Amino acid sequence: MQTTLYNPEIIKKDFPLFKKYPDLVYLDSAATSQKPVQVIRTVDEVYKKNNANVHRGIYSLAEKTTELYEQSRDSVASFIHARDRNEVIFTKNTNESIQLVVSGWAKKNLHKGDIVVLSEMEHHANVIPWLRLKEEIGIFLFFIPIDNDGRLLHRSILTAKLNIKKIKVVSLTYVSNVLGVINPIKKIKSFFSSHGISPKIIIDAAQAVGHIPVDVVNLQCDFLAFSSHKMLGPSGVGVLWGKKELLETMDPLIGGSHSIQVVKKESFTWATIPDRFEPGTPNIEGVIGLNAAISYLKKIGVENIQQYEERIAEYILEKLNSLAYIKLLGPKNIQERLGIFSFTIPGIHPHDIAQILDEDNICVRAGNHCAQILMETLQVHATARASISLYTTKEDIDRFLVGLEKVKNFISKS
Amino acid sequence: MQDNLYKEIILEHWRYPLHFGILSNKDIDVTEQNYSCGDTIHVTIKLQQKRLVQVLFTSESCVIAKAYASFFLDFIKGKTIQEVEKISAKDVFNLVGAEVSTSRVKCALLCYNAVCKGIREYIITKQ
Numbered sequence: 001m002q003t004t005l006y007n008p009e010i011i012k013k014d015f016p017l018f019k020k021y022p023d024l025v026y027l028d029s030a031a032t033s034q035k036p037v038q039v040i041r042t043v044d045e046v047y048k049k050n051n052a053n054v055h056r057g058i059y060s061l062a063e064k065t066t067e068l069y070e071q072s073r074d075s076v077a078s079f080i081h082a083r084d085r086n087e088v089i090f091t092k093n094t095n096e097s098i099q100l101v102v103s104g105w106a107k108k109n110l111h112k113g114d115i116v117v118l119s120e121m122e123h124h125a126n127v128i129p130w131l132r133l134k135e136e137i138g139i140f141l142f143f144i145p146i147d148n149d150g151r152l153l154h155r156s157i158l159t160a161k162l163n164i165k166k167i168k169v170v171s172l173t174y175v176s177n178v179l180g181v182i183n184p185i186k187k188i189k190s191f192f193s194s195h196g197i198s199p200k201i202i203i204d205a206a207q208a209v210g211h212i213p214v215d216v217v218n219l220q221c222d223f224l225a226f227s228s229h230k231m232l233g234p235s236g237v238g239v240l241w242g243k244k245e246l247l248e249t250m251d252p253l254i255g256g257s258h259s260i261q262v263v264k265k266e267s268f269t270w271a272t273i274p275d276r277f278e279p280g281t282p283n284i285e286g287v288i289g290l291n292a293a294i295s296y297l298k299k300i301g302v303e304n305i306q307q308y309e310e311r312i313a314e315y316i317l318e319k320l321n322s323l324a325y326i327k328l329l330g331p332k333n334i335q336e337r338l339g340i341f342s343f344t345i346p347g348i349h350p351h352d353i354a355q356i357l358d359e360d361n362i363c364v365r366a367g368n369h370c371a372q373i374l375m376e377t378l379q380v381h382a383t384a385r386a387s388i389s390l391y392t393t394k395e396d397i398d399r400f401l402v403g404l405e406k407v408k409n410f411i412s413k414s
Numbered sequence: 415m416q417d418n419l420y421k422e423i424i425l426e427h428w429r430y431p432l433h434f435g436i437l438s439n440k441d442i443d444v445t446e447q448n449y450s451c452g453d454t455i456h457v458t459i460k461l462q463q464k465r466l467v468q469v470l471f472t473s474e475s476c477v478i479a480k481a482y483a484s485f486f487l488d489f490i491k492g493k494t495i496q497e498v499e500k501i502s503a504k505d506v507f508n509l510v511g512a513e514v515s516t517s518r519v520k521c522a523l524l525c526y527n528a529v530c531k532g533i534r535e536y537i538i539t540k541q
């Protein structure tokens with residue numbers, strides 16, 4: 001499909017919420033995306049036609065449900081280019097996926113004094129599990145600082161008086177949910193290799209999947225986490241992808257049904273992956289709905305989505321850069337970023353920016369975006385954030401820009 | 415959507431807040447933070463015979479938090495600790511009479527929460 005055929009107006013028609021609120025300018029897709037009718041219908045049909053518990057029944061209805069559930073695993077695996085479908089674990093969300101790696105793998109394999117490298121732009125989902133592990137076993141956390149445009153300054157590790165041989169893990173966000181910056185994961189990995197160390201690479205891909213092609217083999221990572229709800233799928237479903245040989249040595253977060261093989265009064269044995277990590281009845285309709293979201297993204301083509309979103313992002317970038325009253329965060333260069341724009345307007349609080357925009361049905365997020373460490377680095381309390389998705393139109397952006405003028409007038413009146 | 419959240423009276427209190435500043439001679443000195451957004455308020459209070467004779471605040475906050483602080487401090491100035499303790503969150507909303515959306519409740523109550531905390535701490539340390 002050519003990008004010239006990409007018609008956001010037609011795509012928008014697939015999203016019932018925009019039919020309900022034709023006047024809505026939704027610029028908070030980084031928080032959660034809207035859902036196309038194809039996903040909603042799929043979830044609906046699970047209840048209406050395919051509802052049984054998975055992995056249990058012998059009867060054909062249950063077999064059908066299980067089949068649909070497991071097809072979603074195949075679909076996720078192929079979407080992120082996993083070599084083995086069993087490397088795909090369904091969790092609740094990105095938070096849980098990262099916690100699973102920290103509790104299941106890191107806690108077992110790291111020792112006091114080992115170094116885990118994070119960055120100053122991490123979402124709390126990729127901070128809190130590590131801070132807890134630090135309290136528990138005494139690992140050391142190094143936060144890669146950023147430059148003025150939000151680029152990682154990973155070379156600073158060399159001057160940080162660290163024994164770099166102790167670096168066992170590098171856990172980074174692929175795309176920052178605040179700055180929009182795309183982190184050069186492969187470059188960072190080869191930087192470490194060139195210094196003779198090969199830490200495990202964990203990627204928080206919550207803001208990347210569905211917006212740019214994500215290929216776990218090409219990224220050369222060990223674990224990758226993301227959420228269905230940010231990529232047009234239902235909420236309550238996340239994915240952890242991990243290398244098979246690592247997953248096979250890991251402990252699950254929860255012990256219970258389905259995740260085990262033999263249970264005796266004295267002992268039990270774990271099931272193989274991925275079942276080991278999916279105890280109890282999962283979010284069946286959510287997982288099946290995620291498959292519908294992936295089909296939808298694939299039908300349009302992630303490359304096409306990427307190109308289209310880049311065009312819209314470029315337009316926003318150019319406009320925001322030209323407005324003297326806006327302080328835009330993150331890279332000024334479109335090649336280094338995606339369509340997530342955090343900004344401040346001196347003299348007016350981000351909450352008020354969001355509220356004034358809301359008066360014209362424009363949804364942006366305001367706050368610290370679960371990135372308090374980054375807020376401290378940037379020396380701001382909070383920012384306003386506009387983020388796009390495949391259904392965002394140029395008209396949405398124009399309405400947003402008019403809204404910003406209103407915000408500006410609001411302060412100049414004051 | 416709130417049509418009247420930024421009504422003129424609120425904007426007036428935001429632009430020209432009453433009781434803005436820091437007391438050097440004070441009995442209560444309290445800061446409170448809204449953890450969901452990081453906004454902070456600093457309230458200082460001078461007491462005389464258990465009466466709040468002087469009240470001042472400074473804040474790093476949005477229109478709502480600042481305006482409500484202005485309203486609230488003006489309301490409690492001159493009242494006794496006992497009287498202030500009886501004030502409920504609902505009273506604070508009634509005071510201003512604007513509709514506050516759920517997401518802004520914490521902003522509107524930032525000063526109120528700070529004062530409650532300050533009085534609690536004062537009572538504990540004085541007993």
Ligand SMILES: Cc1ncc(COP(=O)(O)O)c(C=O)c1O
Nearest residue numbers: 093094095123125177204206227
């Ligand atoms: C970069 C990043 N990581 C992690 C998360 C957490 O995702 P979830 O709330 O689905 O666990 C988010 C979502 O806000 C995010 O943007």
